Amino acid sequence: MATDSRLITVVGATGAQGGGLVRAILDDPDGGFRVRAITRDPSSDKARALAALGADVVQADLDDARSLKKAFDGAWGAYCVTNFWEHFSPEKEITQAQHLAEAAFHADVEHVIWSTLEDTRLAVPLDDDRMPTLMGKYKVPHFDAKGEANSEFTERDVPTTFLLTSFYWDNLIHFGMAPQRGEDGRLALVLPMADKALPGIAVADIGKCAYGVFKSGPETIGKTMGIAGEHLTGDEMADALGDALGEPVAYVAMDPANYRALGFPGAEDLGNMFQYKVECNDAFRGARDVAAARRLNPELLSFRDWLAGHAGELKGA
Ligand SMILES: NC(=O)c1ccc[n+]([C@@H]2O[C@H](COP(=O)([O-])OP(=O)(O)OC[C@H]3O[C@@H](n4cnc5c(N)ncnc54)[C@H](OP(=O)(O)O)[C@@H]3O)[C@@H](O)[C@H]2O)c1
Secondary structure (H helix, E strand, O other): OOOEEEEEEEEOOOOOHHHHHHHHHHOOOOOOEEEEEEEOOOOOOOHHHHHHHEEEEEEOOOOOHHHHHHHHHHOEEEEEEOOOHHOOHHHHHHHHHHHHOOOOOHOOOEEEEEEOOOOOHHOOOOOOOOOOOOOOOOOHHHHHHHOOOOOHHHHHOOOOEEEOOOOEEEHHHHHHOEEOOOOOOOEEEOOOOOOOOEEEOHHHHHHHHHHHHHOHHHHHHHOOEEEEOEEEEEEEHHHHHHHHHOOEEEEEEEOOHHHHHHOOOHHHHHHHHHHHHHHHHHHHHHOOOHHHHHHHHHOOOHHHHHHHHHHHHHHHO
């Protein structure tokens, strides 16, 4: 490995987004980059697996600004992601983003990618009663916090690409969203997307696209890049799922209010999120360009490509 290669610090390295980026960097030993993988626990199985692949694994915590500053020291680039679902607190997510932006500023990082999402309140103000206001000042807390936190990077003039990600198809396996068998014995994909298309992506492709952003140079700095593998309606997803599973899958368009009432942690947030994706569908889809994602990552998977590699896991999900 060349010692003059550019160092990229990857937050969330043991997770879905960051893990994809770490692997993309390590899979391209002549690419001119090396990677520092951040985790709270370097002794975990996932962290050890990254070390075994050749990553420099370093301990840091998003809640500990000093540890992040050390982890960003000497880095040319940084991938910044927060995990809302670990704590369900928008305020905490914004503070973690602030720590990330401060660390990038202090280390003079030349290119940061901030994994963000829309502040939905810009399109659906709090007094808009199409969907309930949550936690007093959010419509979609896990989106709004990330969008609000964009300013942590811009206010410090951190050279940042704002990366808008899409619904992970992997949620069908890991987030309990796989087709379920109804009382009639038939499989149904239940999603509150009405008849609108949902931008989705294979999660490993997020990291590969992020690697493409770093490789493409400074042209995206200061810009927002949205990525998706495909935009599909519920019917189109159900058809593809049916072909992969070898039996018909029906699409059931759940009402977002019923989704909000499901009662699991985050159900209201996700119900509002799906309603936002339906009601602001043109803007939401327009912000996620499949062709641009493919230019960043020529291996970008379609939904059917992704299903071909995951049908077995879906059958057990
Ligand atoms: N699911 C979707 O469809 C979807 C779509 C778009 C965006 N998102 C967003 O993706 C984010 C999660 O990213 P992901 O899916 O890549 O995460 P993930 O697979 O759940 O993994 C979470 C990662 O965050 C790290 N982490 C969490 N808290 C940390 C802390 N305090 N300090 C340092 N590292 C910490 C974990 O590292 P260690 O445990 O090793 O410390 C781990 O690497 C969420 O905020 C979500 O809103 C999700």
